[in-house]
Amino acid sequence: MRERTASGRGGGTEHGHAARSGKAARDRHEAPYEDTERYDEGARYGEGARDRDGARDREGGRGPGPLILTEDVLLLDDLLRLCAAAGVEPEVHHRVPERRSDWTDPPLVLLGQDVAARCRGAARRPGVVLVGRAQDDPEEWRLAVEIGADSVLRLPEAESLLVDRIADAAEGVGRTALTVGVVGGRGGAGASTLACGLALAAARTGLRTLLVDGDPLGGGLDVLLGAERERGRRWGDFAASKGRLAGGALEESLPAARGVRVLSWGREPTGAVPPEAVRSVLAAARRRGGVVVVDLPRAVDEAVAETLAQLDLGLLVVPGELRAVAAAHRIAGTLSLGVRDLRAVVRGPYAAGLDERWVADALRLPLAGELPYDPGLATAQDAGDPPGAEVRGPLGRFCAAFWERALPAGGAA
Numbered sequence: 148m149r150e151r152t153a154s155g156r157g158g159g160t161e162h163g164h165a166a167r168s169g170k171a172a173r174d175r176h177e178a179p180y181e182d183t184e185r186y187d188e189g190a191r192y193g194e195g196a197r198d199r200d201g202a203r204d205r206e207g208g209r210g211p212g213p214l215i216l217t218e219d220v221l222l223l224d225d226l227l228r229l230c231a232a233a234g235v236e237p238e239v240h241h242r243v244p245e246r247r248s249d250w251t252d253p254p255l256v257l258l259g260q261d262v263a264a265r266c267r268g269a270a271r272r273p274g275v276v277l278v279g280r281a282q283d284d285p286e287e288w289r290l291a292v293e294i295g296a297d298s299v300l301r302l303p304e305a306e307s308l309l310v311d312r313i314a315d316a317a318e319g320v321g322r323t324a325l326t327v328g329v330v331g332g333r334g335g336a337g338a339s340t341l342a343c344g345l346a347l348a349a350a351r352t353g354l355r356t357l358l359v360d361g362d363p364l365g366g367g368l369d370v371l372l373g374a375e376r377e378r379g380r381r382w383g384d385f386a387a388s389k390g391r392l393a394g395g396a397l398e399e400s401l402p403a404a405r406g407v408r409v410l411s412w413g414r415e416p417t418g419a420v421p422p423e424a425v426r427s428v429l430a431a432a433r434r435r436g437g438v439v440v441v442d443l444p445r446a447v448d449e450a451v452a453e454t455l456a457q458l459d460l461g462l463l464v465v466p467g468e469l470r471a472v473a474a475a476h477r478i479a480g481t482l483s484l485g486v487r488d489l490r491a492v493v494r495g496p497y498a499a500g501l502d503e504r505w506v507a508d509a510l511r512l513p514l515a516g517e518l519p520y521d522p523g524l525a526t527a528q529d530a531g532d533p534p535g536a537e538v539r540g541p542l543g544r545f546c547a548a549f550w551e552r553a554l555p556a557g558g559a560a
Contacts, residue, residue, distance in 0.1 A: 211238075211252070211254060212230060212235035212236045212237045212238065212254075212317055213230065213235065213237050213253055213255035213256065213257050213313055213317070214237065214244075214250070214253035215237045215239045215240070215257045216240050216242065216259060216266070217241070217257075218259070218261055218262055219259050219260075219261045222260075222261070222278065222279075223239070223259075225302055225303075226257050226278065229306060229309055229313060230313055232310050233311075233313040233314035234314065234317075234396070235313055241262070242262060243266055250269060250270060250272065251270060251272050254274060254316035255274045255276065255312065255313060255316035255317075256274060256276065257276055257309075257313075258276065258296065259278060259279065260277060260280070263277055263294060264290060266294045267294060269294065271295045273297065275294065275295060276296060276297060276298050276300055276309070277296040277299045277300070278300050278301075278302065279299075280301055282301065311391060314393065315434070318393070318394055323433045323436065324355070324357070324432065324435060324436050324437050324439045325438050325439070325459050325553065325554065326429070326433055326438075326460075327440050327459065327460045327553075328454065328455065328458040328461045328486065329341050329342040329440065329441065329442055329461075329464060330443045330461065330462070330464065331463075332463055332464055332465035332471050332472070332474055332478060332479075333445075333465075333471045333475065336471065337464050337466075337494055337518070338464045339362075339365060339368060339371055340371075340524065340534040340542070341462065341492065341534075341542070341546075342440050343358065343368065343371050343372055344534045344535025344542045344543065344545070345438075345440045345535070345550075346372075346407045346409075346438070346440045346535075347405055347406075347533065347534075347535040347536060347546070348543065349407075349546075350406035351406070351538070352550060354437040354438050354554075355398075355435055355437030356407045356408065356437055356438045356440070357401070357409070357410065357435075357437070357438070357440070358407050358409045358410070358442070359410045359429070359439060359441040360409070361441050361442055361443045361444060363412050363417065363419070363444075365412075365442070367412055368409055368411045368442055369381075369402060369404075369411035370411075371528075372404050372407060373405070373531060373533050374402045374403065374404035374407075374409050377404060378402060379400060379401045380400045380401060381410070381411055382411070382412050382413070382417060382420050383412070383415075383417040384400075385420065385427075386418065388424040388427045388428060390427060391430070391431070392431035393431065394431040394432065394434040394435040397428065397435075398432075398435055404533075405533070405536070410428070410432075420450055425450045425453045425454060429441075429454060433457060438554075441454055443455075445478050447482070447485070452485055455485030458488075459487070459488065460486075460488045460489075460553070461486035461488065461489040461490065462490055462492050463475055463479055463482065463490070463491050463492065463510070464492045464494060464518070465494065466493075466494050467495050467497030467498060467502070468497070468498045468501070469498060469501070472501075472510065475510055476510055479511075490512055490515035491507045491512040491514055493516075493518065494517075494520070495517065495518070495519060496520050516545060516549060518541075518542070518545050519545065520541070521541040527540075
C-alpha cells in the first residue's frame, strides 16, 4: 500500500511476508491520526508490493489497485483487509487528491462515509463506492447521488460483495469468456479430440484460451496437448479452493502449450475435487475473457453440475451409428437439465441410411455441424502433434469454421 497526503507525496514502504497468513508489512509514515499505533496495527495489505521505484507488480495480469479515501481508522483497517483478500494493493488518501489523475485513474474509489461530504464538486467518474456502517441513513443516499457514487455498501454485511468488486476492478473484468463444454455421446466418440482442436483453433485467432479437463478418469488433456512435461498446477492443487480466485493468478499458474493454457489432472491419484472448488476455478477462468473449452465426462455428479451451470454452449459428439445415437439420447436428456444451449456434433463415417441431419433430429437437438472423418489424426498423434494442430486437416477446418460462427464480431460471443 502507498500512503499519500493531499500534496501527493508518497511515504516509504517496508515489505514483509504478505497476506496469506494475514500478517504483512506496514507503511511507516506521518499520518494525520492521533492514534498512529492503531493505524499501523490495521494497515495490512496483500501481495504484489511495489518496487523501490513505486512500479506496480502486474504479475498475473492485475492492474492498479483501488483508491481509498477515509480518515476513519477502523474503516481503513477493514478496507485494507478486504483489499488483501482480493489480492490487490490500494492507494490511500485522506481527502480528494489534488492531482486530477490520482482521482480519475484508479479503477475503483472506496469512499468512506466520514469524508464523502468533502467530495462534493469533485470530477464525476465511474466506479465510486460509498462505504460506511450507518444503517438506513437517508442523508447517506442523498450524498451518494450528489457525488455520483455507483453504489452504497455497508460493512460488515457487504464484505463479500466488496471483495468481488475490488478484485473485478483490479483485473479489468469485461466480457466473460465464451465457455464451451464438449461431451461424448458414447465412449470413444471423440469429445477430447474435439475439445483439443477447438482450443488450438481459438488460440490461433489470438484469443486467450483455456482448456479444462473435466474428466478425472480420462487420459489427461495435458498429454493430448503435449503439455504433460510442462510445469504448472493441476486439479489437485485447487481441491481446497473456496470463494474467489484471482483470474490472472490462475492463468499464470497453469501449464501452457501452443498458446493454450490447460488445467488437467496429475499423474498421481487425486481425490474428487469439491463442487465449490470447481465453481471457484471456472468462475475465475471465465472472468479473464476469451474462450474456455471444457472436456466433460458422460456421468454427471455435483462437480460436473457446477460446470454445466457455467457453460454458454454444450456440444454432444455423436458418431453416426444407431447404438451411439441411443446412448447419446440418454445423455442428452441429463445434460439438457443443466445446459442452456445443447447442440449435436455428428461424426462420420455413417451407418447405412444415416447422416448428420438424421442423427440431430433423432436427438431433438440443433445441429452444430458435421465433423468429417480424419484419417490423419492417429498418424499426427504418433508424431507428437495434438488433434487440430494441422490447420488444413478436417478437424482444423471444422474448428476454425465453428469459431467463425460462434465469434462473429472480433471475439464477441
